[in-house]
Amino acid sequence: MxxxxxxxxxxxxxxxxxxxxYGVYFSSLNETLxxxxxxxxxxxxxxxxxxxxxxxxxxxxxxxxxxxxxxTVKVKLCYAPISQKDRSWRKTxxxxxxxKTCPHKIVARPYTASNNSFTxxxxxxxxxxxxxxxxxxxxxQDEQVAYGQTTNAHKSTNLFExxxxxxxxxxxxxxxxxxxxxxxxxxxxxFYMEKRKxxxxxxx
Amino acid sequence: MPEIEGSPxxxxxxxxxxxxxxxxxxxxxxxxxxxTAKFDLPVDSEHKATVFKLFSFANPHMRTxxxxxxxxxxxxxxxxxxxxxxxxxxxxxxxxxxxxxxxGVASVSGSIFSRLxxxxxxxxxxxxxxxxxxxxxxxxxxxxxxxxxxxxxxxTVRFMIGFSLATFVSCQYWMSTMFNSKIIGLVNGTAxxxxxxxxxxxxxxMPVLFEIIKKAGATPFTAWRIAFFIPGWLNVIMGILVLTLxxxxxxxxxxxxxxxxxxxxxxxxxVLWYAVTNYRTWIFVLLYGYSMGVELTIDNxxxxxxxxxxxxxxxLAGIIxxxxxxxxxxxxxxxxxxSDYMAKRFGMRGRLWxxxxxxxxxxxxxxxxxxxxxxxLAITFMMLFSIGAQxxxxxxxxxxxxxxxxxxxxxxxxxxxxxxxxxxxxQLIFFASASFSTAKGLTYMGIMIIGCTLPVTLVxxxxxxxxxxxxxxxxxxxxxxxxxxxxWTDEEKQKGMHQASLKFAENSRSERGGKVASAPTPPENxxxxx
Numbered sequence: 001m002x003x004x005x006x007x008x009x010x011x012x013x014x015x016x017x018x019x020x021x022y023g024v025y026f027s028s029l030n031e032t033l034x035x036x037x038x039x040x041x042x043x044x045x046x047x048x049x050x051x052x053x054x055x056x057x058x059x060x061x062x063x064x065x066x067x068x069x070x071x072t073v074k075v076k077l078c079y080a081p082i083s084q085k086d087r088s089w090r091k092t093x094x095x096x097x098x099x100k101t102c103p104h105k106i107v108a109r110p111y112t113a114s115n116n117s118f119t120x121x122x123x124x125x126x127x128x129x130x131x132x133x134x135x136x137x138x139x140x141q142d143e144q145v146a147y148g149q150t151t152n153a154h155k156s157t158n159l160f161e162x163x164x165x166x167x168x169x170x171x172x173x174x175x176x177x178x179x180x181x182x183x184x185x186x187x188x189x190x191f192y193m194e195k196r197k198x199x200x201x202x203x204x
Numbered sequence: 205m206p207e208i209e210g211s212p213x214x215x216x217x218x219x220x221x222x223x224x225x226x227x228x229x230x231x232x233x234x235x236x237x238x239x240t241a242k243f244d245l246p247v248d249s250e251h252k253a254t255v256f257k258l259f260s261f262a263n264p265h266m267r268t269x270x271x272x273x274x275x276x277x278x279x280x281x282x283x284x285x286x287x288x289x290x291x292x293x294x295x296x297x298x299x300x301x302x303x304x305x306x307x308g309v310a311s312v313s314g315s316i317f318s319r320l321x322x323x324x325x326x327x328x329x330x331x332x333x334x335x336x337x338x339x340x341x342x343x344x345x346x347x348x349x350x351x352x353x354x355x356x357x358x359x360t361v362r363f364m365i366g367f368s369l370a371t372f373v374s375c376q377y378w379m380s381t382m383f384n385s386k387i388i389g390l391v392n393g394t395a396x397x398x399x400x401x402x403x404x405x406x407x408x409x410m411p412v413l414f415e416i417i418k419k420a421g422a423t424p425f426t427a428w429r430i431a432f433f434i435p436g437w438l439n440v441i442m443g444i445l446v447l448t449l450x451x452x453x454x455x456x457x458x459x460x461x462x463x464x465x466x467x468x469x470x471x472x473x474x475v476l477w478y479a480v481t482n483y484r485t486w487i488f489v490l491l492y493g494y495s496m497g498v499e500l501t502i503d504n505x506x507x508x509x510x511x512x513x514x515x516x517x518x519x520l521a522g523i524i525x526x527x528x529x530x531x532x533x534x535x536x537x538x539x540x541x542x543s544d545y546m547a548k549r550f551g552m553r554g555r556l557w558x559x560x561x562x563x564x565x566x567x568x569x570x571x572x573x574x575x576x577x578x579x580x581l582a583i584t585f586m587m588l589f590s591i592g593a594q595x596x597x598x599x600x601x602x603x604x605x606x607x608x609x610x611x612x613x614x615x616x617x618x619x620x621x622x623x624x625x626x627x628x629x630x631q632l633i634f635f636a637s638a639s640f641s642t643a644k645g646l647t648y649m650g651i652m653i654i655g656c657t658l659p660v661t662l663v664x665x666x667x668x669x670x671x672x673x674x675x676x677x678x679x680x681x682x683x684x685x686x687x688x689x690x691x692w693t694d695e696e697k698q699k700g701m702h703q704a705s706l707k708f709a710e711n712s713r714s715e716r717g718g719k720v721a722s723a724p725t726p727p728e729n730x731x732x733x734x
Contacts, residue, residue: 086300086638089291089512124423127295167296167425172350179433180344183440187340190447191333 023097024144032066033148034059035075037133039160047164048124052077054106055117056135056148069145070111070137075118076102078149080159083129096144102134111137128164243454247384251454254384256391264451268382271442271450272375273395275335278442279368280402281409282346282435283311286362288407288507288522289414289428293358296425303355305636308504311362312627315369319621322373323613330452331378335371340443342368346436350429368439372620375399381453389540389605393598397536400594403503404529409434411507411522470610470701478691479611485618487659488604492619493626494656495563495596498570498649500627502528502593505635506586509642514579524583531590538591539598551717552606552668556660559599560671563657566592571650574643593653597623606665606712609705610691668715675716684709 038053039045045052054075058067078101084090092101104126107118134149151158244262245253253265260266286293290304297303318338326334345364352358376392383391413431414424422430479485507525510516516524539562546554569589576582600619607615630652634645664670667684676682688709692702 086302087294088301088638088641089294125295125425128298164296164298165423165425166353167423167429168350168353169426172426172429175433176347176350179436179440180347183340183343183443186440186444187336187447190336190444 023095025094026096026099026144026147027094029144029147030062030066031148032059032062032146033057033073033135033137035133035135035148035150037150037160041158042160044161044163045122047122047126047162049122051119051121052106052133053117053119054133054135057116058113059148067111067113067137067146069139071140072108072138072142073111073116073135074108074138075106075133075135077104077106077126077131078102078134080130080132080151081155083131106133122162124165126162126164128162130159130161132159247454252382252384253454254387256383256387258394263449264454264456265382268378268450269391269395271446272335272378273398275339275442275446276371276375276395276399277402277405278435278438279339279342279371280399281406282342282439283315283362283366283369284403284406284503285346285365285410285432285435286311286349286358287504288410288518288525289431290508291511291518291521292414292424292428296428297352297354297358299355299358301638302636303358304508305631307355307359307362308501308631309628309636310359311366311504312369312500312624312631314363314366315372316621316624316628318367318370319373319624320617322370323377323617326374326377331374331381332446332450332452335374335378335450336443336446338368338371338374339439339446343436343439343443346432346439349432352429369624372396372399373617378450378452393537393540393601397532397594397598400499400532400536401530403500404526404532406435407503407507407522407525407529411519415519475611475614478608479614479618482608482611482615484607484663485611485615487663488600488607488615488619489622490626490656491559491563491660492597492600492623493629494653495566495593495600496620496623497626497628498566498630498653499529499590499593499597500624501630501635501649502590504627504631505642505645509646510582513643514582516579524586527583528586528590531587532594535591535594536598539595539600540602541598542595543599543602547602547715547717549718552603552665552715553671554717555599555603555715556663556671559596559603560657560660562592562599563596563660564592564654566590566596567650567653567657569650570653571647574646574648574650603663606715608691609688609708665715684712684715688712 033056035054035056037055038051056073056075079090081092084092084101090100090103093099104123106120109116109118132149132151132155134147136144137146139145243251243253243265244260245255245257245265247265248254256269257266261270286307293299294304299307322334322338325337329337342365345361345367348361348364352361375395379391379395380388410431413434414427417427417430418424503525506528507521510524511518511521514521542558542562543555546558548554550557566589569585569592573582573585573589576585601616604616604619605612630649634640634649634652635642640648661671664673665687666676666678666681667687669675680686685706688705689697689702691705696702
């Protein structure tokens with residue numbers, strides 16, 4: 001029984017080093033949805049203030065019945081290649097469960113072939129960057145089965161920019177200055193008082 | 205370190221920047237106890253404690269210990285506070301991978317210089333003010349995080365906060381004024397290890413603070429800035445506690461410290477020369493860069509690594525990252541313990557092999573950490589790596605006291621600086637460029653650790669040998685006395701300045717190992733009584 005046990009251990013160890021590769025691949029999906037969004041090419045939007053209106057429908061040029069498996073649609077905000085450069089945590093990977101291109105959810109809706117739209121106020125935790133919009137259609141097993149996006153296959157057209165909030169506040173800045181001043185003044189105060197006490201006791 | 209009471213260097217002089225071995229001898233009956241002094245702990249003639257009572261807060265000795273290690277712990281929290289929040293900060297400030305990596309390098313570089321300066325500051329102002337000045341002046345730098353807008357601001361603030369890691373020097377210096385040299389190894393080793401735990405605690409603390417502040421209603425890009433106020437307040441609070449509760453000396457009098465300048469002090473130039481010209485110093489500077497250095501590097505990159513690679517939530521990545529740093533509680537003392545244990549049987553050769561084994565094992569686990577794809581395995585390899593690297597830190601300082609007796613302070617300081625330098629270097633090479641992923645960076649770093657640990661095979665003591673070579677058979681050259689007294693010129697020997705080295709040489713004969721314990725001392729051995 002030693003051989004199978006040893007083999008099992010080696011197999012387990014090996015499998016932990018080799019990445020698990022099951023799941024849906026983006027390259028296997030068809031672009032059967034037509035997605036449009038209000039921002040125009042190069043438009044700059046402000047996070048927390050501006051809005052994006054997204055509409056999506058099934059592309060009727062595909063054979064009827066292609067969309068019979070679609071149950072839900074999730075619309076996402078995605079990074080354009082320029083915003084992924086030197087930022088490996090936003091990398092595009094073909095295996096969708098490892099893909100980090102589209103981390104920000106806009107809306108999730110049950111699937112209907114047409115008449116879908118949603119207006120979204122850009123949330124305040126969206127970072128600065130260049131974006132496009134992509135919608136995934138999911139089947140009943142919650143796997144991606146189709147997609148649609150506002151840009152072309154190379155992700156080079158119809159990209160818009162979002163400017164993030166700074167996260168800074170006047171009140172924070174003031175509090176910061178106050179506490180810093182307190183620290184320096186307290187230190188100087190202690191030092192001065194002790195020097196005076198030492199001089200005083202020396203003179204006695 | 206056994207020393208003649210009152211001899212040059214036995215008091216607080218010469219122990220600046222010292223990070224001595226973890227000795228497990230506690231109370232020693234050979235130390236003269238001053239029974240007239242009214243302290244909670246038994247003290248020697250200088251009123252330094254001869255016993256280490258861990259859970260006491262008695263003034264002044266144990267209170268100093270706790271104030272000291274907690275201040276050092278606090279600076280570790282502040283210096284590495286940004287690391288677990290990087291996934292949020294990088295979105296707020298639009299950072300690239302090189303921005304993040306360079307900021308990590310900056311955070312450990314500042315203290316290379318500040319640690320060297322801190323010794324002089326402690327000499328001038330005393331360790332209490334040295335510590336208080338540093339942590340209270342670095343509190344504003346922590347609060348400055350609320351102003352940061354971009355990559356350059358982020359890097360500058362992390363650089364400035366990093367200066368505060370010099371509290372390590374004030375911590376060790378302060379405790380050498382309070383604790384007898386026989387137990388100073390244990391005391392300083394415990395303080396250093398527990399202070400380093402701050403690098404782990406912060407990975408736990410900051411994400412939790414961030415979540416609480418977010419739940420209270422702040423947006424993520426504001427919440428992380430507010431979270432930084434807590435380390436800032438900790439700095440201020442510890443500074444005030446050190447100033448109000450601490451005292452420089454057991455008798456509480458700073459001016460006495462200044463009056464002791466009449467004790468003959470060694471020439472800095474000479475001490476530096478003997479440190480720099482001893483090739484072993486440089487080997488250990490390199491080695492420490494790959495035990496302590498990689499520990500600091502991991503403190504900076506591991507939370508982000510778990511967050512990105514395994515898609516964990518921020519606080520979960522923080523918990524895992526915290527386990528790395530918190531292992532210091534036991535891992536570092538463990539390294540000192542194994543070093544002492546191996547020395548009992550195999551002498552210095554045992555210590556060298558122990559260091560090589562621990563550090564190389566750490567390197568192998570780092571290599572595997574970058575390769576595995578499953579979370580449980582990654583955590584396992586990370587913990588094994590932490591034990592290997594931190595135990596190697598403890599083991600390093602099991603050997604350093606034997607490199608030189610005269611220049612111990614400077615060699616300890618240089619080795620400590622080498623740790624920070626190694627950290628900056630590994631972050632620069634492996635984690636600041638976009639050419640390869642963090643996972644590959646960890647693997648390459650593991651390979652570099654294994655490679656850079658090999659020079660320990662070159663460390664040779666004529667009196668004890670090295671990892672592969674036996675000690676010198678020459679009667680004169682193969683004696684401990686010859687090695688340690690060769691650091692003094694004939695002129696200095698005539699003045700009797702080498703007496704402490706002689707005494708140390710005699711006591712270091714235990715490094716020959718168990719088999720040679722009963723070897724007769726060479727007939728020309730100079731008597732150790734003045």
